[in-house]
């Protein structure tokens with residue numbers, strides 16, 4: 229219950245696009261259960277409020293900031309709020325990510341730029357905003373939520389997603405290398421086939437949900453989709469002191485899909 233006791237965490241994308249548990253929502257709830265104070269950041273204020281309310285109902289500490297990662301000021305807003313609330317930041321979890329269907333010939337500049345702005349540039353904005361405080365205190369843990377799509381080809385095309393998520397893998401390593409002397413750790417999660425509202429929203433209307441779930445489970449050697457809790461527990465490990473000597477790694481959460 230105390231793996232993050234006294235830690236101040238910001239989760240970017242702490243809401244969920246639909247009913248049920250998304251990765252960001254589960255991660256926020258789990259971090260709070262482990263003793264962290266949470267700033268739930270999301271462009272959807274109601275979704276962030278729902279997560280914060282749930283945390284408070286369990287006796288945890290959570291506040292909300294409505295911010296869009298495409299806003300150039302978003303990083304500064306997060307950092308200012310963390311300073312005002314708790315005097316700084318120990319953990320940043322960058323969970324925001326959008327999917328856009330389409331291969332190379334179907335993806336125009338506008339769609340490509342939008343996906344990159346949210347999936348990759350937003351992460352850069354956030355990390356740039358939190359690093360000075362983490363450097364000054366000589367500690368910090370950053371977890372980026374990428375995707376197995378960075379390294380594994382699905383049976384459908386979403387090239388902007390795949391390439392932006394690969395960029396996030398490299399960003400995590402660059403941040404790790406630059407900031408190791410400050411005892412700041414930076415790692416990246418590669419979730420595989422995870423059963424979240426994000427996926428349902430992505431394919432909504434195209435596939436019957438039961439068929440979709442069965443097909444996705446059948447892809448995985450362990451015979452099931454992952455859950456948001458599988459992702460949250462991996463994030464918890466990387467954010468906690470149990471990973472004190474781990475930085476610059478890509479952790480696959482994929483039930484053996486790439487084993």
Ligand SMILES: NC(=O)c1ccc[n+]([C@@H]2O[C@H](COP(=O)([O-])OP(=O)(O)OC[C@H]3O[C@@H](n4cnc5c(N)ncnc54)[C@H](O)[C@@H]3O)[C@@H](O)[C@H]2O)c1
Pocket residue numbers: 240241242243244245246249250251252253269270271272275276295296297298323324325326346373374375376377418419420421422423424425426427
């Ligand atoms: N579900 C899967 O199978 C799977 C697999 C691999 C990786 N992922 C990754 O997991 C993450 C998604 O997890 P989730 O289930 O919490 O997703 P989600 O789609 O429910 O998104 C979480 C929150 O992000 C917010 N958000 C979206 N765009 C934003 C923006 N521009 N600024 C601020 N907030 C924004 C949404 O409002 C939402 O509340 C993504 O990065 C996704 O790529 C998911």
